[in-house]
Amino acid sequence: MANAESVRLQVFSLNCWGIRYLSKHCSQRYAMLGDMLYKKEHDIVLLQEVWSEKDYLSLKQKLASCHPHSHYFKSGVIGSGLAVFSKHRIHDTFLYRYSLNGYPYMAHHGDWFGGKAVGMAVLSIGSLIANIYVTHLHAEYCRDKDPYLPHRVVQAWELQQFIRHTSAGADLVILGGDLNMHPQDLGNRLLRTSTGLRDSYLETAKFDGCEDGMTLIADNPFISKNEILPFEKGLRIDYILYKGSPKVNIYCDYMCTTKGSVPDHPFPYSDHEALTAELRLETHTPSEAQSDKKLWKHDSAAGKVAELVDIMTEARTEVKVGLHCAERMRYTATRTGVMGLALLFLELAIAAVPYLALGAEQPFPLTSFYMLAGLCFAILLTTFLLYIFKTMELKSLQGAEDQMRLAIGSLQEKLRGFPLAQPHSTQRRPPEGLEPSAFDPEE
Template sequence: MEKDPALRLRVFDLNCWAIRYLSKQRQERIRLIGDRLCQEGFDLVLLQEIWSERDYSDLKAKLGGCCPFSHYFRSGVIGSGLCVFSKFPILDTLLYQYSLNGYPYMLQHGDWFCGKSVGLVVVRIAEITFNIYVTHLHAEYSREKDAYLPHRVVQAWELAQFICHTAKAADVVLLGGDLNMHPGDVGVRLLRGWTGLHDAFTEAKHFEGCEDGCTLIPNNCFTVKSELQPFPLGIRIDYILYKAVSSFTVKCEELRTTTGTVPGMDIPYSDHEAVMAMLCIQRRGRAAGATIGTAMPALVEVLSEARTEVCMGLLAARQQRYSSGRMAVLAMLLLLLQAVGVLGVLGGLVAGKPFPTLSFSLLAFLALAILLLAAGLHLFHSIEVKMLQGTKEQMEMAMRGLQEQPLHRH
């Protein structure tokens, strides 16, 4: 029986670093990104860090001829920064915002305000249903002392769960985005192991671009060179991952990355390098059945490793909750002592003693400010504890499930 002709899909993924008022040469770079996309005519474009709706509107107008269908995902205080452009009609969309995303008081990092999420668009091409996911996980600001690792592991777990629960009706699953994790990190191994997604870089028949597929490189003038000192070639944190769900096969024929500056110019498109893949999708002829879970011990191991990271984050969150709660109690006691002191002073007024109004007011204001701050922190860390505890229990349940059943379907 003759096979159906193969469908070839060209995919573009880029963290655009388009933060209003902060990102250098933002508008010029958005224009250059739009020009590149128009020239090459990609079928799917997955973008992160498009924080300005004006930038999205400009790209939408420019790409109207080659990718007339698009969606901008809105979440958080300033938005998710995620958007998708497609040559084919978008049938449905869905957004999931991660339950943990850093700390609101870490203003210098700002991830908490960005509403880190995963967006889903459903596209049907040549009678094949595609679930296209785009995401951006919490940044890693220190490799040695990564305070956000538990949050990023939780995000990777929620991303994997979201894909598994929403992709059941799809023929092909495609994920693109800035995962802010190296290929060997526990979060990437957890995501790939749980979902069965393939890495376009490792699967590509032909690769062209930065060595080792790196997407954050020292040669880029916008990268922080000190952060890349342990990695002279750079790091690979942007991915295109994929898998076939039903009776199809998906192969990566070609993968490319940009390599620094825009051709003919002295600036790059972003502080990240773009990832471009050519995927070949073909009908298998029959649906794939369940297979023996030969990778199950490895999956149990990575789940155990991820659970350990979550437990460490849970311990730290409990300590922070206790500290903020103790601070709130002390501030409350200070206010009570002041109230008692005011009563004593009022009694002294009868005897003609002066009333130190300014001192009492300043002390009361300080105690009240500390109380409100500590109460807010206690509430935040209480929520963090609940989310980490819930994820820990989910992982334990998943590990038990894997150990009890001999078959596992990806």
């Protein structure tokens, strides 16, 4: 590839834990973060949990000279918390809000109020078009019994759909954010297999950071060890993923994470560790890439499709579990509402006794009637709202399950069209940045 051109790109990602008045040392940590970003001058900065627009504007002002282009994605009651800063011009942005994002009655978790979403920014990097995505998925609060797992699986499903359908014309794709999923979790496997995105930690030539690339560690002073149980040392739930195109090969030459403490500062930037990936983009003519691609495509495509069918089947099963739970909760809400309505009618019947039997006195004090009426109306209102919410949840889960069913059928049909694998054929690794998606059309 004598005509190949090389471009270096430094990508930074951090969950800022920026809840004003609740997160510890919030304003000081934003000041530290702004100073660090100003000195390091990353090409692209992807931030999550920037819940206050004032904090975003403060960072924007501080980084105006080194990152003149930025965007803050607004969503939900308190915002999506997503922000992008870039040295390169941002031509277009778009926000997709996930259809499922926890429960409003679980207010102590707060995910529902955050309007979790994926933000997209279209950048020009020289002559290349880059689709940059930043996202934050629903948190996992209990590993053993996770009531939010179906929601997170649906979020991963919608995320991979959004990336696939919006990145067709891009020369490169970069996704950064807090996925709240372990590397081998169902949603993570679904995302990477269906899109062909590569994990910079697994692909990097050199790594400097926490053990096993963990981004939520016990040594961080903001982390309680109970939060990461049963994992004593920590978790890896933050990622920088990337993908090239027939025009661009991408290599991750170096990746690093912070290690809890920050030199010369009393506390770290956040409860999460920051990630930095140094990517090398090598551009070439599409004909060169296509000749390489044909060598491995037929050998690897069948395996990719079969793997994705298994993953989607597993995801569909998990969504069905969520459907069953939502249907059961809606039935409970309906039954409770009917009982509340019956109690209200009974009270009205008792209240009508003095009017039907002339001269009869009201057998119960008025205060008791008012309290009982208030209780009945509270039950009716609560169950009505719960019924509406559970109906919306059911429709979102059913929609995702239907989409998965169609996709599985399409992939199975595609799989039947592949010739049987040759027993002595060798598996070739695709060129860097050209990881195939199982949804790629057959040639």
